[in-house]
Amino acid sequence: MKYLKNSILLFLLALSPVFAQQKITLQEIWSGAFRTKGMDDLQAMQNTNQYTVLNTNRSARTNQIDLYDFATLNKVGTLVDTKGFKELADGIDSYTFSPDEKKILIATSSEQIFRHSFLADFYIYDISLKTLVKLSGDKVQEPTFSADGTKVAYGKGNNLYVYDVASKATKQITTDGKKNAVINGITDWVYEEEFAFVRAYDWNKSGDKIAYIRFDETAVPEFTMEIYGDNLYPDTQTFKYPKAGEKNSTVSLHIYDVKAGTTKEIKLGNYSDFYIPRIKWTNDAQILSAQVINRHQNNLDLIFVDANSGAPTVVLNEQDKAYVDVTDNLTFLNDNSFIWTSEKDGYNHIYHYSKTGKLLDQITKGNWEVTAYYGFDDKTGNIFYQSVENGSINRDVYRINLNGKNKVRLTNQTGTNSAIFSPDFDYFINTFSSATQPTTFTLNSAKDGKQVKEIVNNEELKSKLAGYSIPIKEFTTITTEKGHQLNAWFIKPKNFDPNKKYPVLMYQYSGPGSQQVANDWNDTNDYWYYMLAQEGYIVACVDGRGTGYKGAAFKKVTYKELGKYEVEDQIDAAKVIVKYAYVDPARVGIWGWSYGGFMSSNCILKGADVFKMAIAVAPVTNWRFYDSVYTERYLQTPQENASGYDENSPINHVSKLKGSYLLIHGSADDNVHLQNTMRMVEALVQANKQFDWAIYPDKNHGIYGGATRLQLYTKMTNFIKEKL
Structure with a gap:
């Protein structure tokens, strides 16, 4: 009997490591052992009730842009598979659709420049013909289709170019671009880092004009870094970097007429030492909007520019004793009235203005912040947004009418919710996580928020972590x-x-x-x-x-x-x-x-x-x-x-x-x-x-x-x- 007890004890001791709680190691953390599953580069289509996801076949080392139906989540097909194209052997880094969604701009072999900017080989993929055409012989920046999909503008060597899809001809539309001197249509270092955008040009709604910002960096002081590398002597990297109180780039706004081949400089008004942190064409193809902010960043003007006459009109002014945050939520409705977000009542909220800048409604109100604006459904008159109304550490998705009534909370789990809506605003893919729940992706109804179907969960990771005794x-x-x-x-x-x-x-x-x-x-x-x-x-x-x-x-x-x-x-x-x-x-x-x-x-x-x-x-x-x-x-x-x-x-x-x-x-x-x-x-x-x-x-x-x-x-x- 004593022998049996000792044998059982030895057996249990031998098994104890199996039941012991594992300890997290730095090797596991930085090898990606706790990485969550997700939906890479998910994009909602605009013309069909579908979405795309960039999937990866790791064993075959290939990428696929797969198409899914919003209502059923069923895979409809594969738009592009890199295994069929040697040009895409390095994989798909990013992709964008033409407005009619019949062609795709695909980036591959990307080279990072700064935080957001990169150079890449870009290809135009025709979905129906299954053909791949290289946009330029060189790596370029920020290519974008025109509204009719017949042309693509892009930046290269600090200049702007327009490529004709049918003829494959390229036209250079600026010529004065020079490193560390003049940049056309692409932001300088400080705009990229602090205003968080790179493409400083925009096509209008009819595809006949391109607005762009020109940066004259000539007077901006330079900063030089040693790059040690593997060579006998280090290289140097020199770029324009305006430190506090130093000279900034001199910026100017221009409109290029694609048909006439002419460029017009827009005189915005009596500004000095100012920034243009955003430009965006309105739904009127001949009216451009520009946000202009002073150097102290406590006075912001939203300006509408008549592209034909070049005349600017200030339609909205924001001021603050401290500073005004630039908004990315400017959205133009069918009548060219617009949505705007502002902290002017002490919290970030959604406002509706007429096309002349008259305040129509403050749509959201309260001692809480709107943290994301998702869009406007013109058939129901509803706006969809994310806010911290349920506590400043949480995020929820809401629906509210354009008149500020009938607000509905569409998410019911406490944590962080974010949404991507279907083009018809009938559904949204909700991304949810909390401190105790790994990220999940679900299909939800935009009417009442009810879950229709689960898409991706991370229960496998959750089960794995259960063995680590994580507090x-x-x-x-x-x-x-x-x-x-x-x-x-x-x-x-x-x-x-x-x-x-x-x-x-x-x-x-x-x-x-x-x-x-x-x-x-x-x-x-x-x-x-x-x-x-x-x-x-x-x-x-x-x-x-x-x-x-x-x-x-x-x-x-x-x-x-x-x-x-x-x-x-x-x-x-x-x-x-x-x-x-x-x-x-x-x-x-x-x-x-x-x-x-x-x-x-x-x-x-x-x-x-x-x-x-x-x-x-x-x-x-x-x-x-x-x-x-x-x-x-x-x-x-x-x-x-x-x-x-x-x-x-x-x-x-x-x-x-x-x-x-x-x-x-x-x-x-x-x-x-x-x-x-x-x-x-x-x-x-x-x-x-x-x-x-x-x-x-x-x-x-x-x-x-x-x-x-x-x-x-x-x-x-x-x-x-x-x-x-």
Whole structure:
């Protein structure tokens, strides 16, 4: 009997690893072991009640653009399969349809330029003929079909071209484009980064005119980076980069007449030192809209331009004591009245204006924000949108009439919902996730929101994670001693013991209008936090003042003082956290990337008695080194607001350093230049402060490629374990 008991015990011990909870590893995180399944490059068709998805056959190394029916979700067919075309051997990087949806522009062999911009080989694919024709012998940028699908405009070498689909003839429509001097129809670096668009031209509704923005960069100062590569001598990359207070590109608006072959410059009015962050043709083929904003970005005019006479008319003006956000939600209805979103009542809401700019209705109202505008159904008069009405960390999809009545919440699960609507607005594909539910895709009715059918789920991933003993992300609100209520989440060890004392690592980003405390599924960093929790750490995140989705006053309190109130809130939140009985007050750290690195650097200095360690990745260390559009929106120029720049610069507080500080940067960061870290290092050295730092050769702001992320996160993990 004793022998039998011992045998059973040995057998159970042998089996115990099978039942043991697995620990997350950095290798798994950065090899994509926890990647969710999705619907890649999903696009709703405009002329049929269908949608397309870019699918990948990994074993065959091929891509397919597959067509599906919205009502049934059944696959209708495959429009393109790369296995039939040697020209597409590198795969499909992106695709767009002609207006009649009979042809497709396909990008392949893409080469990234900056964050959004890229060069690629583009092909025109005829769906019925199954033919593939190369657009240009060279790689080009931002090709777009004309309204009738007979022509394609594109950018190449800082000039604009028009390609005739039938004749295959190409016409160059601008000739003065020159690197680091003049750009036509494609944005400069700062517009791309801060106004988040690359294609600075637009076809009108009849396809006979192209409006474009011309950028004269001649007077903009240049920035040069060393690219070390594999050669004996490093190369250099030089580009125009307007730092705060420096000269911007001089922009002008032009309209090209395709039939006449002539170009007209549009005199927008008595503006000086201004931006044109958006242009868009209205439903009237001869009326162009342009958003023009002053350098302080606190006065925005929506201008309608008569393409024939060139006469501009201001139809709408937005002003703010701090700044006005540019909207992408401008939508023209059949009568050329338009939808507009604005924060003018203190929260971002939807407005309806006549074609002359007269306010017809404020469609949404309340102490909550509209976060996405999906479209207008002219047959029912309904508008579809996303908002945070169900709590600032959640997102829901709603329907409301154009007159602001009959609002219906179309999603019923608490978390983050987003939608892609069918062309007839009868259905929408809802993407849902929460902190406890991996992403799902479902077909829903636009009438009442009821689920029609599930498309994709991630139950397999959910089951896999069940074996990892992953803790739950807990959402809460922290009230600081100053009385500020701040959204927060905590990740505690799975075997959390309230009688123990735990070290805490705080994470934040904190940039204006941003949000890190959101009820959605894990990103890659979350798995790192779960891994740290398995190692006995509590990870916390707090969204302080200046972050988004809680109204304009909460967001804009940081105006002219970036790094003051946000840093106060992180320090004050930490002071609340260290009072928790289960927190070791001597072991609190903080980390962040980019704006978050600026914050964590300030926190370890201004909060030296609170934070034991900090990690700053790619930080801004003085806003004087950052670009004009972003920085001046929140600080004005250094010439006007020197103290706003310098009093909150971590460079000027290095003497306060007490704890452990790790500083990390990529040497080829075109966004937050390595200059920021080098100046910080010099200040620390001259203050005789000890610190750790790492430079990643030829890596940009994202610091990735090959094993880079694995090595980076291993370094940060080791630093946390050693110093916290």
